[in-house]
């Protein structure tokens with residue numbers, strides 16, 4: 075029975091025969107057991123499997139037979155349902171001979187049974203067929219039926235509709251847990267309901283939000299280069315110049331789970347991003363919602379109202395009959411990660427320590443949590459926390475946020491609540507047991523990673539830390555979505571504190587905020603590529619979208635074409651694979667301009683327009699692993715003419731522009747520091763976006779005419795590098811026939827910041843050593859005091875005193891000398907790093 079992969083295809087009749095021949099242990103009380111069995115199957119929508127089973131007194135232990143032999147359950151969905159049913163029944167492959175009677179205890183109290191979870195079992199069915207990791211333990215947690223009718227969540231209307239239409243038998247049947255605080259706390263046993271809820275909320279969701287042009291951008295007559303095509307795709311029209319100064323536009327198309335244009339109000343953002351997750355918080359979900367993007371792109375504007383709305387909905391849910399009387403409470407905490415250190419934003423920026431307990435639970439020692447029972451309180455805390463946030467003057471934006479702010483809303487189940495303010499000392503603190511939580515993260519400006527060569531040491535170190543955490547975050551999300559066992563959460567403080575959001579039942583929403591102005595084009599592309607990387611490896615990715623554009627496509631077009639029709643007859647060139655983007659080397663470096671993004675707007679966002687209506691229900695589908703393969707292909711496509719915002723600016727250059735240029739870029743390659751700039755030498759593209767501390771990534775085209783100009787004009791850093799700049803340096807050179815490559819100095823564009831990372835570690839070690847030295851000194855001082863006390867006593871032996879004092883003083887001196895040596899080493903490292911970074915700053 076263990077190797078049934080090939081038998082999946084066998085006919086129902088054959089399988090039924092197998093069932094008859096192998097009746098297995100019978101249910102005690104025959105008919106009653108059959109009826110229960112039939113009900114179970116019916117509850118899973120598999121009633122068509124019930125009759126042969128019932129008529130032959132087959133018990134639940136034969137459910138795996140149904141599953142393995144494909145009896146009746148021909149579709150993947152049916153198999154999954156059957157599997158879930160087995161799991162809900164706590165089925166064990168090694169069932170004993172005891173008669174089985176379904177009880178409250180064995181119908182769901184335990185999530186896993188060896189038979190089901192054994193590697194062999196999983197191996198038999200293959201991850202594609204039965205995605206065990208996607209299943210939610212919380213479905214198994216019901217025990218007692220409560221008499222109250224179920225009130226469907228107002229937050230998931232479609233879910234409740236689906237529930238009503240199917241699964242009559244179990245519809246509106248709600249169970250609640252024991253009142254024991256340690257009991258499981260999630261209640262939905264309705265199979266369909268659980269799975270529908272589960273399915274409708276994707277594990278990872280990537281949403282892009284475009285802000286409107288601001289006053290300054292309008293005053294500068296900047297163009298809106300981002301066209302939101304529909305509710306899931308957008309196009310960036312990148313203005314570029316060839317070496318002969320002819321202008322052209324390069325189009326980049328992206329698809330995401332949702333794309334929100336500049337007219338979309340915050341309410342709608344909430345509806346699309348967080349609202350679907352809210353009910354899952356009561357199902358042990360640890361959710362994370364974060365905003366990513368360059369400074370001034372609208373991260374804070376987007377994130378600020380979300381916790382408020384979420385808290386409002388969570389509080390409302392707490393008062394629903396289903397949760398009333400469960401002693402659930404909502405708690406709020408707000409802290410920031412700044413320069414790799416944690417500070418409590420609701421407690422005078424008190425420095426916090428992060429510890430791991432014996433069960434590898436991450437605890438933030440000293441973090442204040444506040445019970446929030448109404449939204450006004452939440453608003454006050456958010457205001458208070460935001461006022462404490464670290465901002466500073468940087469090369470990017472005077473008001474740029476330089477820290478990651480993390481606001482957490484935690485639903486806890488309490489035994490007894492004495493106090494509305496207490497320390498967060500772990501999941502099972504006296505403050506209650508965590509049921510679920512949602513973390514809102516306003517990330518530091520993504521371009522800050524570029525700030526590793528400018529500014530003072532402190533700013534550089536901050537930039538490196540930000541970079542490291544953005545990279546680590548992406549890696550964790552990708553690992554999460556690929557159901558990897560190892561989640562690299564230790565990559566940064568940010569991912570460490572979010573550790574429990576990366577294990578178990580988690581949901582992640584990433585909101586990529588983009589600025590629409592031409593001056594921000596490079597950063598906008600960086601942001602979209604980061605988002606694309608997060609999503610494109612997602613096996614939950616929308617198959618349609620992945621197919622359309624699993625990675626951004628590039629369409630190069632003639633800028634002579636006017637806006638409404640440009641490119642209509644253009645032959646587009648798509649690239650697949652890892653952001654193999656062709657880049658015109660003669661392009662102006664827009665980065666400096668981007669740093670001057672204005673932050674004011676004349677008009678408030680108008681209400682959500684109908685053409686951007688978003689279907690909040692996720693499509694789940696096949697794995698899109700395009701980026702794992704090093705490949706690119708060329709496809710033709712007709713460019714959409716339905717552009718909404720593309721400006722006509724570029725038409726003015728029509729006289730200067732060239733014909734469309736068909737472009738094929740090779741897969742991205744890595745160029746290592748010691749490797750000479752050259753063409754060819756492909757490396758594994760699958761790894762090319764992974765952090766390497768010493769690598770410089772460059773994409774070099776197969777342009778045979780590429781010529782060295784020995785300097786940097788127009789050399790564009792790879793758009794996706796904003797998240798990698800700390801650890802890798804990538805450049806791309808177009809395969810434009812007219813393109814020129816830069817000279818041999820590319821490796822100096824960015825300093826590797828390995829030294830900064832080391833400095834951060836050494837800094838930590840120095841501070842820890844200093845603490846230790848103080849402790850040792852205090853201990854020694856105590857010993858000295860005792861010595862003095864003894865020597866003062868009548869009849870004391872001075873020899874003893876001298877010997878002991880000598881010993882104590884030697885220890886004292888050794889401790890001090892050790893610390894001094896460490897300090898000197900650290901000072902030396904700082905100087906060294908400073909000299910190196912000065913050398914590397916491009917002049």
Ligand SMILES: Nc1ncnc2c1ncn2[C@@H]1O[C@H](COP(=O)(O)OP(=O)(O)OP(=O)(O)O)[C@@H](O)[C@H]1O
Nearest residue numbers: 285369370371372373374375473474475519673679
């Ligand atoms: N969708 C939008 N509609 C209207 N105004 C917006 C929108 N998005 C952002 N803004 C405005 O743009 C300015 C910059 O936004 P915000 O401060 O949120 O950027 P940010 O990405 O958080 O920047 P930083 O990383 O520097 O904190 C603010 O004045 C904000 O009000």
